[in-house]
Amino acid sequence: MKNIRMIVSYDGTSYNGFQTQPSGNTIQDVLESAIRALSNEDIRIIGSGRTDAGVHARGQVINFQTNSRIPAERWTYAINARMPEDIVVIHSDEVPPEFHSRHSAKRKTYQYTIDTNQYPDVFHRRYRVHHYAPLHVPAMREALNALVGEHDYTSFASPQSTQPSHVRTIYEARLADGDGRLDIFVTGNGFLYNMVRIIAGTAIWVGEGKMKAQDIPSILVQKDRTKAGPTAPPQGLTLLQVEYPE
Amino acid sequence: MKNIRMIVSYDGTSYNGFQTQPSGNTIQDVLESAIRALSNEDIRIIGSGRTDAGVHARGQVINFQTNSRIPAERWTYAINARMPEDIVVIHSDEVPPEFHSRHSAKRKTYQYTIDTNQYPDVFHRRYRVHHYAPLHVPAMREALNALVGEHDYTSFASPQSTQPSHVRTIYEARLADGDGRLDIFVTGNGFLYNMVRIIAGTAIWVGEGKMKAQDIPSILVQKDRTKAGPTAPPQGLTLLQVEYPE
Numbered sequence: 001m002k003n004i005r006m007i008v009s010y011d012g013t014s015y016n017g018f019q020t021q022p023s024g025n026t027i028q029d030v031l032e033s034a035i036r037a038l039s040n041e042d043i044r045i046i047g048s049g050r051t052d053a054g055v056h057a058r059g060q061v062i063n064f065q066t067n068s069r070i071p072a073e074r075w076t077y078a079i080n081a082r083m084p085e086d087i088v089v090i091h092s093d094e095v096p097p098e099f100h101s102r103h104s105a106k107r108k109t110y111q112y113t114i115d116t117n118q119y120p121d122v123f124h125r126r127y128r129v130h131h132y133a134p135l136h137v138p139a140m141r142e143a144l145n146a147l148v149g150e151h152d153y154t155s156f157a158s159p160q161s162t163q164p165s166h167v168r169t170i171y172e173a174r175l176a177d178g179d180g181r182l183d184i185f186v187t188g189n190g191f192l193y194n195m196v197r198i199i200a201g202t203a204i205w206v207g208e209g210k211m212k213a214q215d216i217p218s219i220l221v222q223k224d225r226t227k228a229g230p231t232a233p234p235q236g237l238t239l240l241q242v243e244y245p246e
Numbered sequence: 247m248k249n250i251r252m253i254v255s256y257d258g259t260s261y262n263g264f265q266t267q268p269s270g271n272t273i274q275d276v277l278e279s280a281i282r283a284l285s286n287e288d289i290r291i292i293g294s295g296r297t298d299a300g301v302h303a304r305g306q307v308i309n310f311q312t313n314s315r316i317p318a319e320r321w322t323y324a325i326n327a328r329m330p331e332d333i334v335v336i337h338s339d340e341v342p343p344e345f346h347s348r349h350s351a352k353r354k355t356y357q358y359t360i361d362t363n364q365y366p367d368v369f370h371r372r373y374r375v376h377h378y379a380p381l382h383v384p385a386m387r388e389a390l391n392a393l394v395g396e397h398d399y400t401s402f403a404s405p406q407s408t409q410p411s412h413v414r415t416i417y418e419a420r421l422a423d424g425d426g427r428l429d430i431f432v433t434g435n436g437f438l439y440n441m442v443r444i445i446a447g448t449a450i451w452v453g454e455g456k457m458k459a460q461d462i463p464s465i466l467v468q469k470d471r472t473k474a475g476p477t478a479p480p481q482g483l484t485l486l487q488v489e490y491p492e
Contacts, residue, residue: 011368056369080365088365119326119334122257123302123373 001065004072005095006031006079008060011086013126013235018051018060027051027087031062034082038075039068048101048108048242052194054234056127059090059241063101099244107171107243108191112184112200112236121180128181129236135207137177143206144173144184146216147199154223156199157192158231166192166223173199185240194231202229247311250318251341252277252325254306257332259372259481264297264306273297273333277308280328284321285314294347294354294488295437300480302373305336305487309347345490353417353489354437358430358446358482367426374427375482381453383423389452390419390430392462393445400469402445403438404477412438412469419445431486440477448475 010027012018018027028045035043048061070078072094079089098104115121115128116135147156147170154166170188184203186196202219205211211229219227256273258264264273274291281289294307316324318340325335344350361367361374362381393402393416400412416434430446448465451457457475465473 009365009368011371058369076365085366085371086368088368090365119255119322119336120331122255122332122334123304125257125331127369 001067001097002072003063003065003095003097003099004075005061005063005093005099005101006075006089007091008062009058009088009090010056010060011126012051012054012056014086015053017053017055018047018049018057027057027060030084030087031079034079035064035066037082038070038078039066041066041068046101048105049191049239051239052197052234052237055237055239056235057239060239061101061105061242061244063095063099065097101242104244105190105242106245107187107189107241109185109187109240109243110191110196111238111240112186112196112232113238114182114184114200114204114236115180116182117180124181126235127238129233131204133208135182135204136209137175137182137207139209139213140182140184140203140207141175142213143203143211143216144175144186144199146213147173147186147220151220152223153192153195153220155219155225155228156195156202157225158194158198159225161193163192168192168195175203197231197234197237198225198228200232200236204232205229247313247343248318249309249311249341249343249345250321251307251309251339251345251347252321252335253337254308255304255334255336256302256306257372258297258300258302260332261299263299263301264293264295264303273303273306276330276333277325280325281310281312283328284316284324285312287312287314292347294351295485297485298440298443298480298483301483301485302481303485306485307347307351307488307490309341309345311343347488350490351436351488352491353433353435353487355431355433355486355489356437356442357484357486358432358442358478359484360428360430360446360450360482361426362428363426370427372481373484375479377450379454381428381450382455383421383428383453385455385459386428386430386449386453387421388459389449389457389462390421390432390445392459393419393432393466397466398469399438399441399466401465401471401474402441402448403471404440404444405471407439409438414438414441421449443477443480443483444471444474446478446482450478451475 075092120130321338
């Protein structure tokens with residue numbers, strides 16, 4: 001039995017998110033169907049975590065157990081021949097039996113991208129949220145900095161979250177100010193349901209002056225979702241990287 | 247009567263090219279339909295030139311004559327409210343009556359983008375052509391340089407071209423070597439049918455070693471389409487900019 005790991009990149013626009021669900025049409029469904037066809041086994045894959053409908057990934061990590069004789073590195077080539085054009089496996093390797101793409105993950109990095117051009121850039125409309133209006137970047141940076149550390153992020157999680165604990169650690173939350181775009185990069189040891197989208201929505205509110213960066217510590221302490229900003233739209237979000245111990 | 251000019255950006259993936267044609271579904275159709283609805287006039291727009299099905303634009307230029315009282319600068323806002331998400335007007339202004347977006351154009355610049363990653367970048371798949379294989383960049387640059395100047399480009403035009411003369415001037419043809427991508431930028435006083443795509447296809451052949459950069463002068467002299475490389479796929483091509491006299 002081999003434990004195969006894959007790094008998967010996808011444009012989530014047309015899918016109901018990563019994880020299998022009753023309404024179908026998920027990234028997991030597409031991957032499992034191809035892996036089953038190649039291995040002739042009833043394989044279930046494990047993803048590093050869900051991504052919502054419309055959310056993208058550059059470096060989603062999955063793993064699965066197989067008796068297939070396909071060499072680990074060969075899986076990439078084999079599976080890509082069966083992928084639609086919006087899902088690409090960019091790497092595959094064999095990992096120790098105990099590797100679990102979700103439980104073993106140590107750090108995840110997400111990117112949230114805002115198109116700040118006066119009129120939307122049509123070439124990135126599926127991957128950026130258009131927001132034309134002056135955004136106060138230093139205030140947004142200050143708000144993001146205030147979120148770094150170990151905190152209970154209940155105020156920044158969907159009330160639908162079923163996690164027993166809402167304590168997580170954000171190692172870094174930074175804003176890159178580019179040509180017609182703002183990119184928020186958030187790295188943490190784990191994220192709650194909608195957490196990065198709520199962080200992005202809150203940063204945008206701070207940038208618009210609807211909320212103050214200095215209020216973030218108090219918002220965290222209140223553990224009340226209604227105190228933070230709105231949940232920013234899914235299409236601006238990309239799971240960039242999942243890191244594991246060496 | 248005002249002469250209104252607009253700069254238009256579009257993702258050409260879903261259209262049968264810029265120019266109105268019997269099968270419909272063109273960029274021109276969409277623009278004219280919105281302009282007619284706003285002006286209540288039977289307006290025809292003039293584009294700086296055609297773009298093929300699947301070809302994109304960042305800076306297509308159009309103009310039209312109207313008696314509408316909509317202020318020139320206000321057109322951008324008005325028309326974007328009626329545009330699908332893959333067409334955006336990024337600028338509008340009033341120009342002198344004699345301005346003609348095709349006849350007045352002095353220089354056009356096209357970009358052709360090749361995705362050189364081992365596996366295609368899903369986020370740019372609609373705007374780049376995937377080509378994973380070592381491409382010899384210095385040879386490609388030499389080939390592009392050999393195309394600069396005033397030449398008869400019959401060897402680099404579709405045999406379907408109906409232009410009376412195939413003499414054009416290329417001012418610049420350069421290759422930018424980026425992170426997982428190659429960009430060919432070609433600036434000229436005008437381009438023949440499929441010309442930039444044939445230049446791109448030829449540059450790729452030179453990069454693959456299927457053709458030599460030193461052969462370009464002889465290919466030009468022969469005025470024979472079969473001597474140049476293939477016509478590269480449309481989705482890699484973007485009309486970047488059209489320039490006019492001050």
